[in-house]
Amino acid sequence: MEVQKNVLLAPHTTFKIGGPAAFFVSVSNEADLLEALSYAHEHNRQIFLLGGGCNVLISDQGLDALVIKMETKGISFQHKGDCVEVTAAAGESWDALVAATVERGLWGIENLSAIPGTVGAAPVQNIGAYGVELSDTLCFVDVLDRETLKMKRLSAGACELKYRESVFQKKEGKRFIIVRIGIMLREKYSPRLEYRDLKDYYNSKNPSCAEVRQAIIEIRSRKFPNLADVGTAGCFFKNPIIERDTFLRLARQFPEMPHYPAGEKIKIPIAFLLERFGWRGVLRGAVGTHRDHALVVVNYGGATCALIESFVCDIVRDIEERTGIVLEREVLMIS
Ligand SMILES: Cc1cc2nc3c(=O)[nH]c(=O)nc-3n(C[C@H](O)[C@H](O)[C@H](O)COP(=O)(O)OP(=O)(O)OC[C@H]3O[C@@H](n4cnc5c(N)ncnc54)[C@H](O)[C@@H]3O)c2cc1C
Structure with a gap:
């Protein structure tokens, strides 16, 4: 684990805005994460968790804190009846996770294609698009509790997911660092095409999971810069x-x-x-x-x-x- 000093944050955000972080570290495993927390403690600094920097506007003065960039990786699949439980590490790209599930023909998060950012930030604001939210498929979130330094599994209910809202944005949830999430996806044909843009795109065809993903990517590329x-x-x-x-x-x-x-x-x-x-x-x-x-x-x-x-x-x-x-x-x- 290498802690850098005085690192400009603008290049780490999609707004391309933000002054320097007093300290900055990338973590790729849980041991590094614990080490980073003890570094912050020793240097008497707050920590700030950074994923892809896609949902933040960071001050021009920067942050007098240790910025921890989550880069933990790993996606696994486990059959459970006619569903598949997918577990993904916080530092994975959200869209890479969607791509991996669509490639296996799994239904559930294809409408959330092309949302930039990391898996770990997805529960923070319960990401959503085209009639689907993370809360529709989330089963659990594994967190590191900053107060006890112990891992804990939160049920989907305990995450209190609502429209662009979760326990992780509240005072009582700020102590949790999201380390991995588990979602339950279906093998059975179950598209969600009720959103107007998608209905217009498909008319009466029965699209495959990969076709829905492709449609979303195209629709989004017209809407977002x-x-x-x-x-x-x-x-x-x-x-x-x-x-x-x-x-x-x-x-x-x-x-x-x-x-x-x-x-x-x-x-x-x-x-x-x-x-x-x-x-x-x-x-x-x-x-x-x-x-x-x-x-x-x-x-x-x-x-x-x-x-x-x-x-x-x-x-x-x-x-x-x-x-x-x-x-x-x-x-x-x-x-
Ligand atoms: C072009 C564009 C389109 C977008 N479209 C959508 C959309 O359709 N739907 C939607 O919901 N959002 C959308 N967003 C917003 C953004 O993609 C999501 O909020 C995404 O989840 C942010 O991920 P991130 O990794 O970049 O998080 P960051 O911006 O890095 O962090 C966001 C918050 O999560 C916290 N956080 C990050 N990682 C962790 C962790 N491991 N544990 C605990 N807290 C953590 C951070 O401290 C911060 O408070 C869009 C953004 C852009 C730029």
């Missing part, structure tokens, strides 16, 4: 879940607004409203929203965390003034 060209952390805000009254008021103004039931409340795709209020394809210096997706905030080159902050605060203020909805961030601000 190429990470090689610009910086972004994907959708910046969560889709709001609003009261019926607020919805009815907005629906009078925008009768065509898509909406989905969420218990007693209603979930709306906030990109729809951002677009109606002129926030798609906005360019302000090096910062803006993507030309094809108003929810995707982009660093067009050289933007700072401060510039992104000021831009997104303007969006939040504008949407609150126009609709009364207070947008919640999906991207995590790290300072």
